[in-house]
Amino acid sequence: MSQPRAALSWLADAVLYHIYPPSFADSDGDGIGDLAGITERLDHLEWLGVDAIWLSPCFTSEFGDGGYDVEDYLTIAPRYGDNDDAAALIDAARSRGIRVILDLVAGHTSHRHxxxxxxxxxxxxxxxxxxxxxxxxxxxxxxxxxxxxxxxxANFYPIQPALNFGYARPDPTEPWRQPVDAEGPRTNRAALREIMSFWFDRGVSGFRMDMAYSLVKDDPGHVETAKLWREIREWIDRSYPGCALLAEWGDPKTSIPAGFHADFFLHFAGSALRSLWDNNTGSLGPWSDGEPCYFDHDGRGSMRTFLEAWQEAETATRGSGLVGLPTANHDFSRLTCGPRTRDMVAPAFALQLTWPTLPVIYYGDEIGMRYLPGLPDKEGSQCDTQARQGSRTPMQWADGTNAGFSTAPAAALYLPVDFDPGRPTVAGARADESSLLHHVRKLIRLRRQTPALGSTAPVRVLNRDYPFVYARGEGHLVVVNGRAEPARAAVEVGDVRPLAVHGVEVANGEARANGFSYGIFEFSRRQ
Known part of the structure; x- marks a missing residue:
């Protein structure tokens, strides 16, 4: 099988931007975001410097689970526009150097399909x-x-019947278990390729596969599921080289050898992501373990859990794929959540955008939009104790009506706009050179200009505590302090030249970091 980094250099170098379509931009005033609205806002994404946008499902659906209950994989949901709007978005994005990745729910459909x-x-x-x-x-x-x-x-909610991709193990007491090569599973595998071909032929650059681990049932070690995805990957490499296959699996050491170009650290699969961002508030529900994260105000966290998971993934994949690191997503709390304010999150972006990862910015995180607690359920967002709606509120573009998201009456909005009069907006952040938005833009630009800060250069950890210090390549140093108290660490490097600094100084063999600070430096070796 071909190596993803050789075949997909664009993905290895990319910064992804994740959009939840009903909440990004409403072009027609009905209170729900749409594809034309995304197209109208591409200038912001081009200015920010992202390379690809990933859209949560936008196909025809009854929206009992936010679009993850698909009625027709080949048709854009009317509330988002139509297939011509999708084509216009893909073309407009391409003209700005931005690719479009779609979300594909491969393992189940709507009961209305x-x-x-x-x-x-x-x-x-x-x-x-x-x-x-x-x-x-x-x-x-x-x-x-x-x-x-x-x-x-059903795979998740009762309205989401599981497609039959077979069972890995027979059981005579359960005669409905079909082998993976039975007629039904073969039909579904063929349909999956037909769906992907339809959108690849229209300019889509890849898919993020929802619940990718779930296809073959009773599959110890995901052996048969991995075989299925390797077949898909080999077909993509032959028929659509340059297109990407991303997994919602949450276990890169398993999914990347199974054929995916990338997988994400996720809140529900291990604790690597939670050990960075989760302050035990927000949407987590049953996954919150009560442990402090590294970006904890009082500095009670540790990088140990993240680094162990990272090393395990790197060892297992041998550089054949990418580990995605999201700031948040449609299921997981935003960086700005609970006691963590937007003034505290710049060092989190510094880590994300200088670690050898595939960084994924969730819409609005670049301006410090906050997780909004206490909202009513919307389209299946309240799942038991998991309140996902707090991370799905409308994008805040400007001051004025509905923060520039929509001209609809407030009562007609998909979800309420943040009511805080001090809420950040894109327009306000653009005008403030010290804003989080400008930090993020500067970090993205620095990553693009500096190969040593990208996904393929080696990384060497110099200090695991506060501040977290690591070297990239042969001559770049990153210092990140995720707590309120200042921190110091010995750093044995030669002369340093600051590239992007926010409250960090390196001198006389020591890095001195203010609270919630970061610094990125070029250094020379000591003689």
Whole structure:
């Protein structure tokens, strides 16, 4: 199999920007963001310096789970526009040097999808997983309302029936378990390629695969699931070279050898991401472990958990893929959350944009938009104790009505705009050279101009505590202090030249860092 960094240099060098479509920009005044709105705001993303945008699902849906319940993979949801609007966005982004990546829900559909409607009423149709009785795990089996009767297996909510990609292990007590090469699984694998081809042919540069680990059931070690994705990857390399395959798996050491170009550290798979950003407030629900993170106001955290996970992934993948590090996402709390204010998060961006990772900026994090607690459920966002809606509020573009997101009445908005009169906006941050936005833009530009700060140059940790200090390549030094108290560390380098400094000084063999500070330097070796 080809090596992703050789075939996809654009991804290895990229900074991704994650957009939740209903909340980014509303072009037609109905209170919900749309593709034309994204197109109108591409100038901001070009100015910021991102290389690709990743859109959460924008296909036809009943929106029982924010669009992750797809009714038609080949048609843009009417509230976002139509396929011509998608083409216009792709073309306009390309003209600015920005690629478009779509979110593809590969493992399940909406219960309203024509495939499911046919299967629910047709005995012998095996595109989905059917049983004549409730099986284990009980909560995943849903009574069928169609003529077929019986029960179907759901992946997440009951409205999301699992597509049948087979079971890795047979069980004579569960005769509905089909092997991975049965007719139903073969049909679904073929359909997955047809969907991807449809959008690749229209200029899409890649897909982020939702719940990529979930396709083959009862699959110890994800052996059969990995075989499936390797086949997909080999097909992409042959038919659409240069297009990317990204995983929502949360386990890069497993998913990258399975054929993905990149996978993300995620809050629900291990604690690497939580050990950096999670201050035990916001959306986490059952995943919050109560442990302090490195970017903890009082400095109670540690880089140990993150570094162990990183080293494990690097060792397993041998440089054959990229580990994505998001600031947040549609499921996980923003950097600015709870007691952490936007004045505290610049060093988090410094780490993200100088560590050998695939950085992913969640929309609005670049201006310090905050996680908004206490909002009502919206389209399945309140999942048990996980309040995801707080990270999905409208983008704040300017002062005035609805923060420039929409001209609709406030009551018609997808979710409320942050009510804080001191809320940050893009316009306000652009005008303030000291704003978080300018820090982020400067860091992105520095990463692009300095290969040693990108995803492929080696990294060497010099101090694991506060401040966190590491060398990139042969001559670059990064100092990050994620707490309020100043910190010092011995640094044995030669002469230093500051490249981007915010409260850090390196002199006389020591790095001295103010609270919530960062510094990036070029250094010479000691003679």
């Amino acid at each position: 024509p495939w499911f409607q046919e299967s629910a009423n047709t005995p012998g149709d095996h595109r989905y997983i059917w049983s004549d009785r409730i099986a284990s795990p009980v909560r995943q089996w849903v009574p069928n309302q169609g003529r077929r009767g019986g029960f179907y297996r």
